[in-house]
Amino acid sequence: MAKGKGRILSIQSHVAYGYVGGKAAVFPLQCLGYDVDVVNTVNFSNHSGYGRFGGPRASADELNQIFSIMEQNELLRPDRLLTGYVPGAEATAAVTALAKKLREHNPELIYLLDPVLGDSGRLYVAPEVVPIYRDALPLATIITPNWFEVEVLTEVKMTDAASLRKALWTLHEKYRVPHVVISSIPLKSWLTDLLPAHLRPPTTSDVDYLACIASSQSDGVSSVHAKCFPCLPGYFSGVGDLFSALVLAHFDEANIEGQASGETPLSYAASQAVSKTHAILSLTHEAASALPEDERQATDEELDAREPMRKIKRMRGRELRLIQGQDIIRGTQPIDYKKLEPWAGFWTV
Amino acid sequence: MAKGKGRILSIQSHVAYGYVGGKAAVFPLQCLGYDVDVVNTVNFSNHSGYGRFGGPRASADELNQIFSIMEQNELLRPDRLLTGYVPGAEATAAVTALAKKLREHNPELIYLLDPVLGDSGRLYVAPEVVPIYRDALPLATIITPNWFEVEVLTEVKMTDAASLRKALWTLHEKYRVPHVVISSIPLKSWLTDLLPAHLRPPTTSDVDYLACIASSQSDGVSSVHAKCFPCLPGYFSGVGDLFSALVLAHFDEANIEGQASGETPLSYAASQAVSKTHAILSLTHEAASALPEDERQATDEELDAREPMRKIKRMRGRELRLIQGQDIIRGTQPIDYKKLEPWAGFWTV
Numbered sequence: 001m002a003k004g005k006g007r008i009l010s011i012q013s014h015v016a017y018g019y020v021g022g023k024a025a026v027f028p029l030q031c032l033g034y035d036v037d038v039v040n041t042v043n044f045s046n047h048s049g050y051g052r053f054g055g056p057r058a059s060a061d062e063l064n065q066i067f068s069i070m071e072q073n074e075l076l077r078p079d080r081l082l083t084g085y086v087p088g089a090e091a092t093a094a095v096t097a098l099a100k101k102l103r104e105h106n107p108e109l110i111y112l113l114d115p116v117l118g119d120s121g122r123l124y125v126a127p128e129v130v131p132i133y134r135d136a137l138p139l140a141t142i143i144t145p146n147w148f149e150v151e152v153l154t155e156v157k158m159t160d161a162a163s164l165r166k167a168l169w170t171l172h173e174k175y176r177v178p179h180v181v182i183s184s185i186p187l188k189s190w191l192t193d194l195l196p197a198h199l200r201p202p203t204t205s206d207v208d209y210l211a212c213i214a215s216s217q218s219d220g221v222s223s224v225h226a227k228c229f230p231c232l233p234g235y236f237s238g239v240g241d242l243f244s245a246l247v248l249a250h251f252d253e254a255n256i257e258g259q260a261s262g263e264t265p266l267s268y269a270a271s272q273a274v275s276k277t278h279a280i281l282s283l284t285h286e287a288a289s290a291l292p293e294d295e296r297q298a299t300d301e302e303l304d305a306r307e308p309m310r311k312i313k314r315m316r317g318r319e320l321r322l323i324q325g326q327d328i329i330r331g332t333q334p335i336d337y338k339k340l341e342p343w344a345g346f347w348t349v
Numbered sequence: 350m351a352k353g354k355g356r357i358l359s360i361q362s363h364v365a366y367g368y369v370g371g372k373a374a375v376f377p378l379q380c381l382g383y384d385v386d387v388v389n390t391v392n393f394s395n396h397s398g399y400g401r402f403g404g405p406r407a408s409a410d411e412l413n414q415i416f417s418i419m420e421q422n423e424l425l426r427p428d429r430l431l432t433g434y435v436p437g438a439e440a441t442a443a444v445t446a447l448a449k450k451l452r453e454h455n456p457e458l459i460y461l462l463d464p465v466l467g468d469s470g471r472l473y474v475a476p477e478v479v480p481i482y483r484d485a486l487p488l489a490t491i492i493t494p495n496w497f498e499v500e501v502l503t504e505v506k507m508t509d510a511a512s513l514r515k516a517l518w519t520l521h522e523k524y525r526v527p528h529v530v531i532s533s534i535p536l537k538s539w540l541t542d543l544l545p546a547h548l549r550p551p552t553t554s555d556v557d558y559l560a561c562i563a564s565s566q567s568d569g570v571s572s573v574h575a576k577c578f579p580c581l582p583g584y585f586s587g588v589g590d591l592f593s594a595l596v597l598a599h600f601d602e603a604n605i606e607g608q609a610s611g612e613t614p615l616s617y618a619a620s621q622a623v624s625k626t627h628a629i630l631s632l633t634h635e636a637a638s639a640l641p642e643d644e645r646q647a648t649d650e651e652l653d654a655r656e657p658m659r660k661i662k663r664m665r666g667r668e669l670r671l672i673q674g675q676d677i678i679r680g681t682q683p684i685d686y687k688k689l690e691p692w693a694g695f696w697t698v
Contacts, residue, residue, distance in 0.1 A: 014387070014389065016358075016386050016387055016388045016415055016419060016424075017386045017419055017422075017424040018424075023387070027376065027379050030376050030672055030675070031380075031675070033672060033673075034672065035672050037365050037366045038363070038365055038372070039365045039392075040363065040389065040392055043388075043389055043392065043407070043411075043415070044415075045414075045415045045418040045419045045422070045424070046418070046419065046422060046424055050422055052418060052421060052422055053418060053422075054414050054415065054418045055411065055414060055415045055418070056405070056407070056411050058392070058405070062392075062404065062405050065394075065403050065404060066365055066392070066393075066394045066403065066404045069394040069395070069401055069402060069403045069404070070365060070366055070394045070395065072401060073366075073394070073395060073399055073401055073402075073661050073665075074658065074661065074662070074665070075365075075366040075367075075394070075395055075665065309423070312422050312423065313423070316422075316423070316424065323379055323382060323383065323384050324382075326379070326380070
């Protein structure tokens with residue numbers, strides 16, 4: 001069991017009920033041996049996907065007050081930094097200013113920036129937040145955008161080999177991010193065709209697949225890895241927050257022991273994160289499927305609008321089974337290892 | 350490993366750095382298999398013992414907003430309730446009103462009320478908070494006051510057998526609390542003399558001892574158990590919060606399997622809590638002792654006042670090693686079991 005892996009400062013949302021933001025990230029990091037300093041950017045009742053939610057948001061001033069006292073007390077010396085959802089442009093700027101200070105103070109800081117901007121083509125945040133995130137990118141060690149966040153940040157729509165390369169190139173070269181994990185990108189035909197044969201999912205399958213792509217450009221070494229995995233039906237909240245926490249927890253440039261051949265520190269971390277996240281999702285899907293029918297009714301915008309509890313019950317039933325799956329997170333329960341494989345010739349072919 | 354023990358609503362303080370309040374309670378409860386809904390009554394940088402601290406306090410209105418939305422969303426149905434530090438009288442009254450509602454809605458609710466009022470003769474809270482706690486006592490299943498909080502709540506100074514009995518009687522009979530655990534009470538000579546011989550610590554020891562006393566009066570059955578344990582030098586913060594969480598986690602009236610002979614649901618829970626808390630404290634003490642001298646200078650009010658960092662570094666060094674000791678909490682690392690023993694004739698001798 002991990003005994004003291006170091007200290008992570010996690011800055012993201014808090015919800016009383018359920019598992020998104022810090023509630024999806026902190027417990028896994030603690031289980032994996034990290035001391036986690038937890039700054040809550042909001043204190044909500046539940047996540048916004050329920051439709052009805054509320055509670056106070058931290059202002060930029062309140063965040064700065066907490067950071068400032070921690071700094072004065074010499075409590076602001078994390079080995080790693082994890083940032084997720086921050087409400088509004090001013091608070092986002094405050095978090096970015098802190099990241100800048102921590103980076104200047106400690107060049108070895110491992111900063112995982114999860115640019116929580118939106119999903120599936122829809123922006124969650126005000127448009128003025130986007131340039132603040134772009135400014136923050138050069139501070140990051142690792143970023144974990146979903147496909148939509150890649151497109152928003154790079155202003156490149158990914159539709160073919162050239163645009164996928166251009167988007168990744170933009171993140172690495174223009175924004176100087178050494179490690180990028182695109183947490184999930186739908187496996188449309190252009191992407192399937194592009195993948196080397198050994199990375200493609202079985203053609204006989206009739207379920208949708210997603211790909212996770214991990215790309216490193218650091219110290220002159222470039223590598224791209226990928227893995228396809230089946231998409232579970234319906235929407236689960238907090239998955240990206242859990243995934244990012246697991247990438248950060250398992251990323252270790254100094255210690256490559258235990259990494260199988262062909263793995264890099266990033267691909268190893270992403271493989272662990274994909275494997276554990278998928279196992280937790282499977283557990284969650286299974287538990288949700290066993291609920292009474294009235295708590296697992298499919299999305300129907302019209303019916304959901306007429307009867308808010310219909311959606312709320314669905315959301316409640318689909319909260320991540322993080323507690324029940326803690327042995328998965330800890331690595332003491334065997335799961336299928338979804339190893340990201342090298343994507344040879346990604347940049348050149 | 351525990352798979353889904355139920356749902357606990359925890360309402361207490363949050364600190365970004367270190368382990369007090371919710372940061373000392375929630376992770377242990379999660380490790381022990383509970384889903385924990387977490388309402389933060391304050392969001393501070395660090396605990397107040399550092400001298401310098403800050404961050405927003407939740408107002409009664411903000412707490413009520415969160416409770417109200419959770420209720421509307423049918424997310425307010427915990428099996429257990431844990432309340433700790435709440436800032437100020439209005440917010441305390443809001444939490445008490447919630448406890449009342451939950452108790453009315455679910456007579457089976459297991460409510461552990463930790464009356465965080467003060468320690469070692471000093472009140473932490475405004476005096477007007479005390480009567481609100483007294484009003485809340487009849488709602489509780491278990492309370493876990495320290496000796497000072499017992500005295501404040503009951504207005505009985507404990508100095509001999511009669512006053513100890515009167516204090517406990519007041520909690521059970523006047524305030525109708527079925528289960529009381531006095532988490533720690535210094536073993537002064539009157540208490541040592543009062544204890545049955547088999548419960549006394551070794552007379553050869555030159556360290557100070559504390560006693561934990563667990564008293565149940567429910568369903569017409571009365572039992573008192575106790576255990577003495579050596580006091581570790583210096584002050585550690587968050588110990589009471591960890592202890593209360595462990596009592597709640599291990600309290601199970603339905604399942605007495607695994608409880609040794611002479612144990613009751615309360616004495617079993619208190620034994621587990623004393624044992625694990627003491628083991629975590631020993632680990633913390635050991636780690637703190639190994640720090641550079643400048644981070645572990647003894648309390649000296651004059652020097653501490655002149656040089657705030659002197660105290661701050663001491664506090665930082667004495668934060669609970671909860672993450673490093675998580676196998677103790679989980680019960681997978683063997684520790685000395687400090688079993689509370691029956692105190693026969695407590696009420697009559």
